[in-house]
Amino acid sequence: MSVPPFVRELDPKNLPDLSPEVLQRAHARYVAGVNAILDSLDAPVGQTPKETIWTLNKARLYHYLPTRPPEERKPVPLLLVYALINKPFIFDLGPGRSFVEFMVGEGFDVYLVDWGVPGPEDRNTTFDDYVTEYLHRAVRKVLRHSGAAEISMLGYCLGANLALIYAALYPEVPLRNLILLTIPADFSGPPEGSMAMWLEEERLDVDKLLAAFDNVPGEMIRFWAKTLKPVENFVASYVNLYKSLDDKAFVQAWQTINRWIEDVIPFAGAAMRQFVVEYVRNNELVQGKHYVKGQRVDLSKIRASLLNVAAQFDHLVSQAQSEGIMDLVSSPDKELRVLPSTHVGMMANIRARQTLWPQFAEWLAPRSG
Amino acid sequence: MSEQKTDDPFSQMLHFYDEWTKNWAGAMSQMVSSKPVADSMAQQMEANLSAMGLMRRQMNEMMAQTLQQMNMPSRQELLSLSERITQIEMHLDDLDAKMDEALDLLRVKRQRKA
Numbered sequence: 001m002s003v004p005p006f007v008r009e010l011d012p013k014n015l016p017d018l019s020p021e022v023l024q025r026a027h028a029r030y031v032a033g034v035n036a037i038l039d040s041l042d043a044p045v046g047q048t049p050k051e052t053i054w055t056l057n058k059a060r061l062y063h064y065l066p067t068r069p070p071e072e073r074k075p076v077p078l079l080l081v082y083a084l085i086n087k088p089f090i091f092d093l094g095p096g097r098s099f100v101e102f103m104v105g106e107g108f109d110v111y112l113v114d115w116g117v118p119g120p121e122d123r124n125t126t127f128d129d130y131v132t133e134y135l136h137r138a139v140r141k142v143l144r145h146s147g148a149a150e151i152s153m154l155g156y157c158l159g160a161n162l163a164l165i166y167a168a169l170y171p172e173v174p175l176r177n178l179i180l181l182t183i184p185a186d187f188s189g190p191p192e193g194s195m196a197m198w199l200e201e202e203r204l205d206v207d208k209l210l211a212a213f214d215n216v217p218g219e220m221i222r223f224w225a226k227t228l229k230p231v232e233n234f235v236a237s238y239v240n241l242y243k244s245l246d247d248k249a250f251v252q253a254w255q256t257i258n259r260w261i262e263d264v265i266p267f268a269g270a271a272m273r274q275f276v277v278e279y280v281r282n283n284e285l286v287q288g289k290h291y292v293k294g295q296r297v298d299l300s301k302i303r304a305s306l307l308n309v310a311a312q313f314d315h316l317v318s319q320a321q322s323e324g325i326m327d328l329v330s331s332p333d334k335e336l337r338v339l340p341s342t343h344v345g346m347m348a349n350i351r352a353r354q355t356l357w358p359q360f361a362e363w364l365a366p367r368s369g
Numbered sequence: 370m371s372e373q374k375t376d377d378p379f380s381q382m383l384h385f386y387d388e389w390t391k392n393w394a395g396a397m398s399q400m401v402s403s404k405p406v407a408d409s410m411a412q413q414m415e416a417n418l419s420a421m422g423l424m425r426r427q428m429n430e431m432m433a434q435t436l437q438q439m440n441m442p443s444r445q446e447l448l449s450l451s452e453r454i455t456q457i458e459m460h461l462d463d464l465d466a467k468m469d470e471a472l473d474l475l476r477v478k479r480q481r482k483a
Contacts, residue, residue, distance in 0.1 A: 026378045056462055057455045121451035137462055194402035203411035212421035227401055231394040239386055
């Protein structure tokens with residue numbers, strides 16, 4: 001009868017050496033692991049040099065200082081738009097692992113809009129408000145600050161929804177390029193994955209949730225997100241850290257990602273309601289039934305060059321949810337790419353700098369001249 | 370599996386974990402995305418939210434009365450004040466943009482004159 005390998009491991013003759021020296025070393029390693037976890041909450045992030053050029057309520061607009069001589073810079077600025085949950089430093093995790101640093105190094109003039117942390121006074125701010133009151137002004141500021149005649153926008157996750165709605169609502173704005181990363185836009189198919197199931201009307205009473213909280217607490221969002229992959233998030237992540245404690249680069253990368261995962265911000269109540277009810281349950285965006293301040297969000301008005309990127313191993317946003325917009329936009333230059341990545345891996349994967357980001361830069365560079 | 374002794378007392382646990390995780394990661398993900406688990410989580414949350422919502426409403430009413438008696442602004446009043454400040458900020462931002470445009474026009478006009 002074959003014996004599973006781990007049972008053989010439990011054989012007393014295979015017991016590890018338990019001498020005091022070994023135990024001392026193991027204890028030191030355990031302490032190092034615990035310290036690595038605790039230190040991760042203050043891990044340095046967002047270190048690419050930048051200036052704040054605009055503020056509105058909690059929102060900030062950053063301009064990253066160029067590192068290339070003027071003649072090597074692309075004239076069309078790139079505005080990065082991140083989701084309303086989690087912090088946007090996922091774009092700037094640290095030297096050598098920062099998407100912002102990479103794009104600045106490639107000669108792009110990079111801007112980032114940081115939505116800030118919503119307070120109870122922001123509970124009535126909808127998705128539409130983020131587009132019309134904040135993003136629209138941020139774009140105006142970017143154009144003014146850069147002196148450019150056109151702009152490119154890259155939206156990631158729910159930030160891609162904001163960028164998509166913006167592009168459809170303001171066709172008069174000189175938006176030249178639109179990059180959408182893992183956009184959850186089309187919910188016409190059956191609910192895919194746990195998150196979609198949890199958001200169904202019979203399981204989530206949005207009114208009750210927002211009666212209990214002004215904004216959806218970050219801790220709740222984090223728990224939902226982690227529960228989607230319980231073994232990976234509650235166990236494997238920490239075991240992998242323990243196994244790789246001797247690899248300084250791995251520990252640093254783990255710490256910054258762990259900080260990003262733990263540092264979740266509340267989701268403004270009205271924005272959450274709008275996302276769940278209007279975008280997910282009623283699928284208004286792709287059906288052309290969504291109105292913002294009386295104006296229909298008509299995706300066919302989008303004519304900017306479009307790169308729509310889905311992640312092959314995304315457990316949050318399915319490929320179908322992303323690709324559903326391809327036939328609806330009028331852009332003559334549009335492309336759907338499915339990259340071998342996870343949802344977060346688009347920015348956080350340790351090899352993204354070599355394998356994923358060059359693809360974005362190569363697509364954008366000839367369109368930014 | 371190697372029979373060589375390691376100097377990490379946790380090594381057996383880690384080997385055990387490697388085997389366990391291979392089998393359980395997918396199974397657990399499937400379990401949380403199953404209908405019964407989703408229903409059970411929803412029921413639990415529903416009960417918690419009902420209790421929290423009720424408690425919050427009562428607390429808010431009590432606090433509003435107390436603050437009124439103390440001649441202090443209520444939370445609601447402070448929140449609406451904050452919302453109005455944001456509205457003012459937006460108007461200032463628009464004015465700022467219009468000022469920039471006006472200055473640009475003025476500059477062009479001066480250049481033409483010169």
